[in-house]
Amino acid sequence: MHGGVSSVSAMALVTRTDRRPSLVSLAWRSTVGKKAVMAVSGLIMLLYLVGHLVGNLNMFFGPDEMNGYAHWLRTIGEPFLKHSWFVWIVRFGLVAVVVAHGVSAYQLSRRDIRARPVKYAHQRQRASYATRTMRWGGVILALFIVWHLLDLTTHTVNPRGEAGHPYENVLATFSTWYGNVIYIVAMLAVGLHIRHGFWSAAQTLGANRPGRDRILKGTANGLALVLTAGFLSIPIGVMTGVVS
Amino acid sequence: MNLHLRVWRQQGPDADGAMAAYDVSGISPDMSFLEMLDTLNEELAGRGEEPVAFDHDCREGICGACGMVINGQAHGPERTTACQLHMRHFADGDTIDVEPWRAAAFPVVKDLVVDxxxxxxxxxxxxxxxxxTGSAPEAHxxxxxxxxxxxxxxxxxxxxxxxxxxxxxxxxxxxxxxxxxxxxxxxxxxxxxxxxxxxxxxxxxxxxxxxxxxxxxxxxxxxxxxxxxxxxxxxxxxxxxxxxxxx
The missing domain is CATH 1.10.1060.10 (Alpha-helical ferredoxin)
Known part of the structure; x- marks a missing residue:
């Protein structure tokens, strides 16, 4: 090492009498802990996306199937839960997870930018496209979520917007050019985000090991591809008339 | 080999720095990157100019003292330390950018030297x-x-x-x-x-x-x-x- 060690605190030889703040708050304040929050919240959102995709592929089976599926979602847990409670629990959970993901991303990014105050004069391409676009991709996805909720949950911007008829509402969205453009851009962004994010989450949670790196990267690519292609199949189905 | 260098020059921790251009000639492809900088420094000293400050010690790639960002890459284009990077990895007439490590936690001390x-x-x-610690413990x-x-x-x-x-x-x-x-x-x-x-x-x-x-x-x-x-x-x-x- 360079020069002498300035202050060696004898860590095990001294009996610690003071109680430190709780480890959870220590972890939240550390970069490693905050990344773990990002990883877990990201994986929960990924799990939700898989369920969201499988359910929404009901679009290909006609209005009765799709609308019936949407209705069934609201009956989950009955009679233990009342009507729509399940949907609301998921919604609150997702909001909490999105906020946790966004807040940690914002705080970590601020820190990362501060840690490199002077840029290199000789710039060169670094890392993969998916890796470099995580921050802006995340912002795009956050904006898309707002649009998506205004469109198909609150029906504020939906051209048709009839509650209980998601099949017809989705058709209406994908019958407009802007509805298609926004959705396709967002789905490409989500694919890129998952491509880096899934592997990154595994690394952050310590699941990666020397022999497992390729499997994890392959899984990330597979998940990204399946989810992007799956979600894109719906507007493409509408555009091509397969879904009408 | 003749090379065009652009090297980060900074008088001290609080001084403003800038990239300065130098031409060096008579560089052997067998020289290490640090020997190439030594050649530049001899020339600079001969002209009465301040030599470029950089960290170095063992020059065998094992001490970790040297380090500079060469053409945007830490330790340059090869996977080794700057002292073990040889000039044969560059071509005659190349322009090479040399900068210090850039990080808030590594403030520049002078030129290419960071703390x-x-x-x-x-x-x-x-x-x-x-x-x-005492005598070496039994290996098993x-x-x-x-x-x-x-x-x-x-x-x-x-x-x-x-x-x-x-x-x-x-x-x-x-x-x-x-x-x-x-x-x-x-x-x-x-x-x-x-x-x-x-x-x-x-x-x-x-x-x-x-x-x-x-x-x-x-x-x-x-x-x-x-x-x-x-x-x-x-x-x-x-x-x-x-x-x-x-x-």
């Missing part, structure tokens, strides 16, 4: 085992599984040069810290302080103002000693384990 004592403080916070007194010994050796190769920090877009010291944590936490001798070590070293790393890890992998690509990226995953595992255990 890396933040690394020393990370080591001081837990990069050791607390054992009474503490059995070490082969796999653990291999992991420890691989990570112990870190020379603390700081290329990982320089290469990381976030100026993060995760690869350095993880090499030290994984090295000691893999061994039975390091086991008693396993949790305390990872918590302290990550805490010190954050306190020094290094950025966080975004898993770009730039650090492991730049590392002259080949510390693997999964070492960061291993440190994350150790950290989360320590938090779960509540120590």
């Amino acid at each position: 890396r004592s933040a690394f020393d403080r990370i080591i001081g916070s837990g990069g050791y085992v607390s054992v009474p 007194a503490t059995p070490v599984p082969k796999a653990a010994a291999d992991t420890a050796f691989e990570n112990a190769e870190c020379i603390g040069c700081g290329a990982c920090v320089a290469a990381c877009p976030n100026g993060s010291a995760m690869l350095f810290t993880s090499a030290k944590v994984v090295h000691l936490n893999s061994l039975p001798q390091g086991a008693p302080e396993r949790e305390e070590r990872v918590l302290s070293m990550v805490g010190q790393m954050d306190a020094e103002g290094f950025g966080g890890c975004t898993n770009t992998g730039e650090c492991a690509t730049a590392c002259p000693k080949g510390i693997p990226l999964p070492s960061i995953a291993a440190m994350n595992r150790e950290y989360l384990r320590a938090v779960r255990k509540g120590r």
Whole structure:
């Protein structure tokens, strides 16, 4: 090492009498802990996306199937839960997870930018496209979520917007050019985000090991591809008339 | 070989710096990058100009003293230290940009010299085992599984040069810290302080103002000693384990 060690605190030889703040708050304040929050919240959102995709592929089976599926979602847990409670629990959970993901991303990014105050004069391409676009991709996805909720949950911007008829509402969205453009851009962004994010989450949670790196990267690519292609199949189905 | 250099010149820690252009001639392809800078410095000294300050020591690639960003890459285009980088990897007439490590935690001292004592403080916070030292212990007194010994050796190769920090877009010291944590936490001798070590070293790393890890992998690509990226995953595992255990 360079020069002498300035202050060696004898860590095990001294009996610690003071109680430190709780480890959870220590972890939240550390970069490693905050990344773990990002990883877990990201994986929960990924799990939700898989369920969201499988359910929404009901679009290909006609209005009765799709609308019936949407209705069934609201009956989950009955009679233990009342009507729509399940949907609301998921919604609150997702909001909490999105906020946790966004807040940690914002705080970590601020820190990362501060840690490199002077840029290199000789710039060169670094890392993969998916890796470099995580921050802006995340912002795009956050904006898309707002649009998506205004469109198909609150029906504020939906051209048709009839509650209980998601099949017809989705058709209406994908019958407009802007509805298609926004959705396709967002789905490409989500694919890129998952491509880096899934592997990154595994690394952050310590699941990666020397022999497992390729499997994890392959899984990330597979998940990204399946989810992007799956979600894109719906507007493409509408555009091509397969879904009408 | 004749080369055009653009070198970061900065009088002192608080002075403003800028890239300065120099032409050097008569460079042998067998010279190391540092010998090429020595040649430039002799010329500068001969003209009565201030030589370019840079860190160096063993010039064998094992001490970690040298380090500069060459054409945007830490230690230059080859996976080695700047002292072991030979001029044959450049072409006659090339323009080469030479800059110091850039990180908030590594302030520039002068020209290409940066203050890396933040690394020393990370080591001081837990990069050791607390054992009474005396004569060398009997080799078989503490059995070490082969796999653990291999992991420890691989990570112990870190020379603390700081290329990982320089290469990381976030100026993060995760690869350095993880090499030290994984090295000691893999061994039975390091086991008693396993949790305390990872918590302290990550805490010190954050306190020094290094950025966080975004898993770009730039650090492991730049590392002259080949510390693997999964070492960061291993440190994350150790950290989360320590938090779960509540120590």
